[in-house]
Amino acid sequence: MPDASPVVPADRTGPRVFEGTPLRTLDEDALLARVLPLYPTGPDLQVPPGDDAAVVATSPRTVATTDTVVLGRDWLDEWSSGEDVGHKVVAQNLADVAAMGAVPTGVLLTLVADPEVGLEWVLDHARGVARACRDARVAVLGGDLSSASAGVVMVSVTALGRLDVDPVLRSGARPGDVLAVRGELGLAAAGLLLLQQGRADRHPDAVARQRRPRPPLADGPAAARAGATSMLDLSDGLARDAGRVARASDVVVEVEEAALAPDVDRLREALGEREARDCVLSGGEDHALLATFVPGGLPAGWRRLGSVRARRAGEAARLLVDGRPVTRPGWDHFTPGG
Known part of the structure; x- marks a missing residue:
């Protein structure tokens, strides 16, 4: 995890968090219209994002887990792109599902961001989430957006999984x-x-x-x-x-x-x-x-x-x-x- 060590720029690709078009120039609907088409769906997702809640078919026993990453604490913009962060937060949640002996089936996302965060970074992040989910054959079920204080960017993922055998504890x-x-x-x-x-x-x-x-x-x-x-x-x-x-x-x-x-x-x-x-x-x-x-x-x-x-x-x-x-x-x- 990142700590207070001096920041040394490293080779990375993609837009920086606070570069480009600020989120404050869009409303929530306009942002979702850009982000949601990037995300994969699946056969178990019966009502996709867009209503008050998604509807997803689940197994008799469903595994659920959640994790949050914070800019400056869990990743540094100098080292990781938005796509990197999207991939990583999905992967670490799906790993918890797999560790219970379950098959990952879907994720819910939350983005809490300073309105000065760039739209380009958010779309880059969404592409990372989408790629990780496609690779794992899981759907993005929905999520939430919220603004935050200056400098704050937090990403949270809740992952679900289908448990076909007894959980491994x-x-x-x-x-x-x-x-x-x-x-x-x-x-x-x-x-x-x-x-x-x-x-x-x-x-x-x-x-x-x-x-x-x-x-x-x-x-x-x-x-x-x-x-x-x-x-x-x-x-x-x-x-x-x-x-x-x-x-x-x-x-x-x-x-x-x-x-x-x-x-x-x-x-x-x-x-x-x-x-x-x-x-x-x-x-x-x-x-x-x-x-x-x-x-x-x-x-x-x-x-x-x-x-x-x-x-x-x-x-x-x-x-x-x-x-x-x-x-x-x-x-x-x-x-x-x-």
């Missing part, structure tokens, strides 16, 4: 389970670090992953069908999120350092050994999936990271890496890095 890990990941670790955090350091050219793939994560959405429902005992979206880093599984399940989760070697190797040349390891272990926003499975039940494409065991007498539920606690647990919205 954080609390289901059991002693003897295998801990596994679907996706790569540390790339997004490395991209952020390189942007902060003004060295984006050192690892373009990492910077691209920071701007536009690619969660393995289909693997969440597939893992649920394969019998995953627990699962979550790796949004705040392996250390913090694996610790959440441990506490919710009242177990000890043990990660093997050697299992992280491919991820560290991928970043070592750009960052050095220590920073590469920190990104892999504690860096967030990759939106890979972390899950536990019974021995022998690992689905194709998943990579073993470690195991789950029972707590010993007097021992707290926690994460260990090669038997040692982690000193930098990962991202927290109110105590970053703590």
Whole structure:
């Protein structure tokens, strides 16, 4: 996540937030007339945006989640375009749906913006939302617009999903389970670090992953069908999120350092050994999936990271890496890095 580090311009495309035609020159209907045609629909959307509310056909059990990003806190205009932001906020919400074992079906959007924000940025953002939704085969169901104080831009997404099997919770890990990941670790955090350091050219793939994560959405429902005992979206880093599984399940989760070697190797040349390891272990926003499975039940494409065991007498539920606690647990919205 962006912090108070000096802003170093990085290669990006698309209009800036406060450039172009100010939103104050349009009314809400005129803005919606420009934005809504960009968004995909779907067969489950029975009444599209335009009425007081959308009507969507849902399954007997529907998963719902929401997330908000704020200019200056969750993204910087110097680093990410409107399209980047649109893609990212959709991806991170759909990853939460997939982590429950559900198939994403639709999103609701909210934009809260200073009237001086440029129309061009808003349309660029809408294109990012639309592309991410089309890629995931989900519909944009509707949303809301609101003005805000000077300098404020906030984007919120609520995502829905269809649950065809029992939900996979954080609390289901059991002693003897295998801990596994679907996706790569540390790339997004490395991209952020390189942007902060003004060295984006050192690892373009990492910077691209920071701007536009690619969660393995289909693997969440597939893992649920394969019998995953627990699962979550790796949004705040392996250390913090694996610790959440441990506490919710009242177990000890043990990660093997050697299992992280491919991820560290991928970043070592750009960052050095220590920073590469920190990104892999504690860096967030990759939106890979972390899950536990019974021995022998690992689905194709998943990579073993470690195991789950029972707590010993007097021992707290926690994460260990090669038997040692982690000193930098990962991202927290109110105590970053703590």
